Amino acid sequence: MSDATVLGAAQAEGFATVREVPAPGMIALKGDLSSPALAEAVRAVTGCAVPGLRRIEAAGPACAGWMAPDEVLLIVQRGDVPAALATIAERLSGAHHLAADVSDMRAVFRLEGAGAREALAKLAPVDLAPGAFEPGELRRTRLAQVPAAFWMEEGGITLVCFRSVARYAFDLLAGAAAPGGAVGHFA
Amino acid sequence: MLLLTCPHCGIDADETELAPGGEAHLTRHGPGATDDDFESYLFLRDNPRGVHLERWRHANGCGKWFIAARCTVSLEVFGTYPAQTARPPQHVLDAIEAKRPGATRKLPVMEGAR
Ligand SMILES: [Zn+2]
Numbered sequence: 328m329s330d331a332t333v334l335g336a337a338q339a340e341g342f343a344t345v346r347e348v349p350a351p352g353m354i355a356l357k358g359d360l361s362s363p364a365l366a367e368a369v370r371a372v373t374g375c376a377v378p379g380l381r382r383i384e385a386a387g388p389a390c391a392g393w394m395a396p397d398e399v400l401l402i403v404q405r406g407d408v409p410a411a412l413a414t415i416a417e418r419l420s421g422a423h424h425l426a427a428d429v430s431d432m433r434a435v436f437r438l439e440g441a442g443a444r445e446a447l448a449k450l451a452p453v454d455l456a457p458g459a460f461e462p463g464e465l466r467r468t469r470l471a472q473v474p475a476a477f478w479m480e481e482g483g484i485t486l487v488c489f490r491s492v493a494r495y496a497f498d499l500l501a502g503a504a505a506p507g508g509a510v511g512h513f514a
Numbered sequence: 515m516l517l518l519t520c521p522h523c524g525i526d527a528d529e530t531e532l533a534p535g536g537e538a539h540l541t542r543h544g545p546g547a548t549d550d551d552f553e554s555y556l557f558l559r560d561n562p563r564g565v566h567l568e569r570w571r572h573a574n575g576c577g578k579w580f581i582a583a584r585c586t587v588s589l590e591v592f593g594t595y596p597a598q599t600a601r602p603p604q605h606v607l608d609a610i611e612a613k614r615p616g617a618t619r620k621l622p623v624m625e626g627a628r
């Protein structure tokens with residue numbers, strides 16, 4: 328297991344705050360999202376129901392997010408990943424599926440503060456207006472030139488991208504949130 | 515800038531979230547095919563002025579392939595549908611016919627249906 332941060336918990340203060348946070352345990356689970364066995368596996372590992380289209384379910388720190396018609400992202404404590412994979416293998420034995428520990432594949436950032444929506448809206452082709460994007464939705468998109476996914480929780484936005492582009496993503500976010508850069512579009 | 519609705523995740527995806535995949539509904543000619551068929555499968559593409567069916571992948575999104583029916587002149591989009599089909603669904607054909615009467619009969623994929 329590698330370090331859970333890539334940039335040493337880098338932080339930038341602007342009209343929104345950007346900080347790298349330790350990557351939690353993340354499991355990519357592909358399979359038939361409508362099957363009862365998969366629902367049981369997701370429930371056993373996260374306490375969450377299988378998320379509906381583009382939704383993310385949360386049960387405490389554990390989450391289950393919809394990534395594709397045949398894929399969910401399960402977020403658990405990092406130390407719980409091996410047990411979670413064993414549980415999934417057991418619940419889905421005999422059913423075609425794939426479960427992979429992708430914790431070390433990703434970097435995770437938090438955007439916080441009143442300008443968080445606006446900073447992100449500069450970088451992604453997504454309507455981030457209040458009402459158009461709200462807690463409970465998980466959006467996969469791009470952040471300038473790299474793929475990313477994000478959702479709102481606890482008064483901020485959590486964003487994940489590939490670990491290999493962590494520096495690029497952090498610099499983008501820090502630049503978009505830089506002091507003096509507020510547009511007030513959602514104000 | 516094109517906006518195409520991904521039929522897999524429902525997002526009105528900006529073109530920059532998508533990767534183009536070229537002409538849709540090609541017949542794959544593989545080993546054992548005639549040279550002419552193999553050449554046409556590999557190299558020969560329709561390049562219509564008007565209604566076109568083309569493949570797109572929601573690359574910066576759900577990752578799935580879909581097909582868009584659009585007009586290459588006006589960029590009007592008639593509909594999108596999952597790529598796991600050999601023919602455009604009827605509602606897309608109806609949408610094309612409503613705006614471009616007679617156009618669906620000229621689509622290469624519909625030649626067998628004439
Ligand atoms: Zn999609």
